[in-house]
Amino acid sequence: MNVTIKDIARLAGVSHTTVSRALNNSPLIKDETKNKIKEIAQQLNYVPNLNAKNLVTDRTFNIGLFFSTLNIGTTPSFFNQTVKGVNSIIKDKYNLIIKGIDDYKDFNLVTSKRFDGIILMSQSEKDNLFIYNVIEKKIPIVVLNREIKCDSIICILTDDRIASKQAVNYLIDNGHKDIAIILGKEGFKSTEKRKQGYLDALMENKIFINNDFIVQGTYDFKSGYTAMEKLLSLPKVPSAVFCSNDDMAIGAMNAAFQMGLKVPDDISIVGFDDNSISQFLNPSLTTVNRHIEDIGREGAKMIIELIENCEANGMIKYMDAELVIRKSVSKNA
Amino acid sequence: MNVTIKDIARLAGVSHTTVSRALNNSPLIKDETKNKIKEIAQQLNYVPNLNAKNLVTDRTFNIGLFFSTLNIGTTPSFFNQTVKGVNSIIKDKYNLIIKGIDDYKDFNLVTSKRFDGIILMSQSEKDNLFIYNVIEKKIPIVVLNREIKCDSIICILTDDRIASKQAVNYLIDNGHKDIAIILGKEGFKSTEKRKQGYLDALMENKIFINNDFIVQGTYDFKSGYTAMEKLLSLPKVPSAVFCSNDDMAIGAMNAAFQMGLKVPDDISIVGFDDNSISQFLNPSLTTVNRHIEDIGREGAKMIIELIENCEANGMIKYMDAELVIRKSVSKNA
């Protein structure tokens, strides 16, 4: 059996309560006894039994990091950056539990007895059901990547609409007018936002919106490839394509190569996300860096704040995105 | 407050003991009462308090998925595949807790009271300290990706040496003799194995081993780029390069492009890992698919088996790897 506070109590010649207080740095304890107890605990390699502790304090030290799904639609790079960011703050004080919302048949198992707090990397409006469920159960939550209108929620995200607009504006600044967009996965909020940014840029520059230039994708390589094929088979081919993420941009690039086109000479491409790989492509990809890792880090700080200090004011925090100019866009005469 | 078995007991007019037994499918209970109790539990939306339950059964429902590090050296694709594989088996019965070994200052917090079992995606010999620590504490463990000599441990991995040899043999079959290798991160077991496979292939084919053709990398894009620059500045340039993973292969490819070389016409490249992106590169990358997701899945099955049935026989299970032939290798006259 493991060593418990009672064992320590016996050795120290005090009650187990005193041990508990000493170990929890209670102010109502003499420094002398406290130090003595801590020393003994150290020597015995005492580790508190979380189950017992949590049973009475009604806490777990679990923080759930939820994604809409862990399967299609969540790119490796995006996933990795999020986890890294969150984990870098969590460290060993909390357990980081990774879940896909779609892993659950129902939400009975999502309770405050299982999670002290939840960080949701939200990619779809369908998550709302989950979110309301979590709120109803009074579990602290921070939502990343999507804006929730409910004013008691903390949301952290980049303004994709503005960032997309910047990206498309960059194409326009380079003389492009026939600009296509490959959309993200249907139903994802980000898909909608990036499309809006694209439309904003065109409209503000009084460029005619051609519906043929708006094609659906699903955020994965393959869909980018397919979408590009569709664009290139149009009677009038666009001179530039804004892809709603980098993976699709890569797919699109390869479709272009396959048709014997050169990037950026024959067609310009802009991505979104700045995958770790994008700078190493040939040509290197001009794209938008959303600093996902920072968002994860910020989310982790917030949820801990929420858990430990109950600061319950909802807010929407926008993080900076940044257009990274590389070599996949050429000037259009 | 949440509903407890006592509440159910009151409503059902039985003792809490009976409720406990009914909910745990004890054989010593009349079907009639059991069903009645279950129904009430259902209606009340009863969820057992894990802390209480675990306190007495001395379990947690946590499975730890540990990586050597979550930072440099673990590629997004590799990380993502592993988590996906494991998670697909874990589902909602267990919590999947993700950790980097290097997140811990010491291993005091790694106890059987915190993890029912641990899956270690082991990338370095340095992990041994951690492994022995886990074993000492009698926590069930499954090690992925590395072979541990201790015969009470279950290991699941591909034989990287054989797989690498196959890859290099493929180059030789295509007429290449001046074959370089870009090594992985120093100290990683996989680095060693893949180098061995490379040497095996050369030796068996009686090809002279040129030390200039063996250059260090760190598994990331950049190191592949740098290593390739080094190779291309050699008085005698290799006609083919075996890269110890795909990320470095991509870096290497771009270094070649930068020098005005064509792949595979001027130089052939083979990778290792089959990143999700590799098929979409230009040219698409010939590489070795290790089916990481399968390894993760297998590991998850094993650890659950170990936890629930205590089958403690160590074993080493090799999973198949597969050479995926694409377009980054040309025949050498």
Added chain:
DNA sequence: CTGTTAGCGCGTTCAG
């Protein structure tokens, strides 16, 4: 400042 006592929610003897 310290000890006594109680109880968190649950599973498990041991009697019936």
Added chain:
DNA sequence: CTGAACGCGCTAACAG
């Protein structure tokens, strides 16, 4: 087949 009583390891009143 069912219930009463106990204890898992810990924290939180309440008394001193």
